[in-house]
Amino acid sequence: MTDIVHKGGCNCGALRYEIKGEPGLVLACHCLNCQRQGGAAFSVNLIITEEQLALHGDPKVYVDKDTDSGNFAYRHFCGNCGSPILTTSDLFPHIRVIKAGTLDERTGFAPQAVCWTDTAFDWGAELLKGIPSSPRNPQL
Ligand SMILES: [Zn+2]
Ligand SMILES: [Zn+2]
Numbered sequence: 284m285t286d287i288v289h290k291g292g293c294n295c296g297a298l299r300y301e302i303k304g305e306p307g308l309v310l311a312c313h314c315l316n317c318q319r320q321g322g323a324a325f326s327v328n329l330i331i332t333e334e335q336l337a338l339h340g341d342p343k344v345y346v347d348k349d350t351d352s353g354n355f356a357y358r359h360f361c362g363n364c365g366s367p368i369l370t371t372s373d374l375f376p377h378i379r380v381i382k383a384g385t386l387d388e389r390t391g392f393a394p395q396a397v398c399w400t401d402t403a404f405d406w407g408a409e410l411l412k413g414i415p416s417s418p419r420n421p422q423l
Contacts, residue, residue: 299340313402
């Protein structure tokens with residue numbers, strides 16, 4: 284595995300993380316849950332394995348039961364400042380989904396795939412046009 288480490292964290296610094304190596308996929312998501320959680324038109328997510336992640340701090344976890352697949356999503360966020368940091372799912376227990384906006388870096392990590400265009404803002408879908416997309420959950 285590569286020695287590259289990407290760092291990030293929440294607004295207040297109570298949660299910090301390191302990602303070893305590169306994400307397997309950078310996935311933009313237009314689902315309603317991501318929109319509500321981030322307060323944004325869509326989220327950009329780094330798909331990594333649990334072995335790649337070192338998380339420092341003690342996140343609060345919201346169990347999101349309102350998912351299309353019926354599998355619970357566990358939304359880890361900072362209980363102090365509210366920043367969403369990562370999501371886990373019963374469906375993919377060894378996968379960690381990191382919110383790209385919490386990275387320290389501002390270079391790279393452009394979305395390679397897009398999902399949930401069914402619930403995208405019209406201009407949000409337009410912004411990411413040309414990237415392979417799925418109307419709902421991605422075929423990973
Ligand atoms: Zn915080
Ligand atoms: Zn989503």
